[in-house]
Amino acid sequence: MSQATTPADAALDTALEPLTGRAFYRNNIFRITGLAPDAPAAQVRRRREEAALAARLGTPFAxxxxxxxxxxxxxxxxxxGAFESLRDPVIRFVHEMLWLWDEERPGDTRHEQHNAAIRAHCAALESADPGAAANADSWAEALRAWAGSLEDEQVWERAYRRARELDDPRLTIGTVRKLRYRLPAHIVSATVSLAVRDAEDGDEAGADRxxxxxxxxxFDDDLVDRMLRDAVRGREERIGTACREAENMAGSDPKRSLAAGEELISRTRLDLLVVETLLGRGDSTTDAVYDAVAVATNLCAVSYWKATSEHSATMPLLRAALERARDTGTIELIKGNIEVIEPDAVIEEASGVLKSVYGLCQAGKVDAARDRLMAWRGRTRDETLRRQLSTVLADPRAIRGPVAxxxxxxxxxxIGTTTMGMRDFANDGSYIATRWFLLFIPIVPLASYHQDARFVYGKVPLRPAARTWRTLVLLALLYLFVDLVDGDGAWHWLAVAVAAGSYLLTRFLRVNAWVRIAESR
Structure with a gap:
């Protein structure tokens, strides 16, 4: 991340920018040119001429x-490019600090920890798989050696002396002090960048290593935390921008907000993954960006549903919003929307099932329609179809016929009819009520209706218990009628049983014939 607030900061940004990730040492100008960090000007000039000659001749420069x-x-x-960069004293100095040093005099060992850090770090970075568990020891040694080297006062005494030896007004002691402050963060950020790369590739285990x-x-825990947050800041901003664009679409063009919500999920998926991998689940920043996406996605879903009443299309987006929600209030909001929309969405998905009994429903034969769907559910082996049938049968309003x-x-x-027994109240205040035949008390259930205080919306099936009661009452009336016509009651129960059996057998055969036809479609 650029820290340029002064010319010295800008110069350090330029010098450090190419030295990151796996190119941390590959782009070092001393490694490219093969020069020692303290090489004199004459040696630099001679090596440059050799490289230029090799380029003109088309031969490799060794x-x-x-x-x-x-x-x-x-x-x-x-x-x-490397020889050109050597002309810049700040770039030269920074690259020198990040490359192997020669001993300044016989017996001098001050450079050993510095060089050990570079060798271990370079070996880990440039291995075939830097994040592999086999490289853990190299990484641990490199980070330990770098932390020790950067804390070593002798290392910085050498750095100040080299700055004075270079004797260029562009490289001041203040610049060296700034570099001393920034180098620990730069070493840490190079490792963080590799964690980001693995997170982007879906290698969460590699990033975690x-x-x-x-x-x-x-390295200080606060420094590591700061580098991790710096690494995800750009992703936070991208997520925020994507959320605002989706919310604007939901407000300006609700019919396009479903596509806007789906695009938001797609655009933010990788950034959310990287943020969570680096900062961890439960971190305030992680929770904030996830919740922002959840809120915006929920808004897109609800706006689309209000504009189109397409329940089934809306539900996947609401579920995606719920998966991302972290704040309790956001979770409750989305769950509330799901409770309102999901029942109709399920029925909408099962519309093919309802089409199969459309004719019966239109004729007002909703009980017969329910019988057929019950039989179909018991016979089918298709689990998806069975689930749709169960959904329809569980909803007291799904099977509905018109009321003239x-x-x-x-x-x-x-004596007459009355409506009673309000049940299955919906969020809109409507309910199911049953119409009964009265003989001072309710005797026979006639039909059930979906209605409210002002309107009757349709005829719906009676409950199984009500239908059983109605059948028993009708059989009892049949028995009384036969007994009234013929006083000898010895055979009356047999007549009633034959009539009931004939009716049930006929209904069974009719229903099963219908199921066979439905299964064959």
């Missing part, structure tokens, strides 16, 4: 690079 040679070797453009290495390293005019209650002297 620059010695000690025990860390580049593979593959640098191309002519890399060499030209980098984070564990940083947690176990001597609202039934009127009329019971003079306690």
């Amino acid at each position: 620059a010695p690079a000690g025990d860390l040679p580049l593979d593959p070797p640098p191309d002519p453009d890399d060499l030209r 980098y984070l564990e290495l940083l947690d176990d390293s001597p 005019r609202a039934p009127r209650d009329l019971a003079p002297f306690g």
Whole structure:
């Protein structure tokens, strides 16, 4: 992340920018040119001329690079860029601080920890799989050595002396102090960038290994946390922008808000994953970005539903919003919307089932329609169809026939019809009520209706218990009628039983014939 607030900061940004991730050492100008960090101007000039000649002749330039040679070797453009960068004292100084040092005098060991850090770090970064568990020891050694080197006063005494030796007004002691402050963060951020890469590739375990290495390293925990938050800040901003664009679409063009919500889920999926992987679930920033996406997605879903009444299309977006919601209030809001929309969505998805009994419903034979769907559910082996049938049968309003005019209650002297037994109340205040035949008390249930205080919306099936009661009452009336016509009652129960059996057998055969036809479609 750029920290440029002064010319010195800007110069350090330029010097540090190419030294990150797996290119941390590959882009070091001393490694590219094969020069020692303290090489004199004459040696730099001679090496530059050798590289230029090799480029003109089209021959490879074999620059010695000690025990860390580049593979593959640098191309002519890399060499030209490296030699050009050597002219900038700040770039030269920064790259020198991040490369192998020679001992300044015989017996001097101050450079050893610095070089050990670079060798271990370079080996870990440039291995075939830097995040592999097999490289854990190299990473631990590199981070430990770097932390120790950056805390070593002798290292910085050498740095101040080198700055004075370079003797360029662009490289001041203040610049060295700024670099001392920034280098720990830069070392940590290089590791963080690899964790980000693994998170983007879906390798959560690899990303976690980098984070564990940083947690176990001597680097300050607050510094590591700051680098992690710096790494996700751009993603936070992208998520916020995507949420605002989706919310604006939901407000300006509700019929397009479903597509806007789906695009929001797609646009933010990777950024949310990276934020959660780096900061962890339960972190305030993680929860905030997830909740922001949940709120915006919920708004898109509800706006689309209000504009189109397409329940089934709305539900996947609401479920996606609920998966991302973290705040209790947001979770309750989305759950409330799901409770309102989901029942109609389920019925909408099962509309093919209802079409199969459409003719019966239109004729007002809703009980017969329910019988057929019950039989079909018991016979089918298709689990999806069985689930749809169960959904329809569980909803007291799903199987519904039209009503030409609202039934009127009329019971003079306690004989007639009345509506009673309100049940299955809906959120809109409507309910199911049953119309009964009265003989001073309710005797026979005639039909059930979906209605409210003002309107009757349709005829719906009677409850199974009510239908059983109605059948028993009718059989009892049949028995009384036969007994009234013929006083000898010896065979009356047999007649009633034959009539009931004939009716049930006929209904069974009719229903099963219908199910066979429905199954074959």
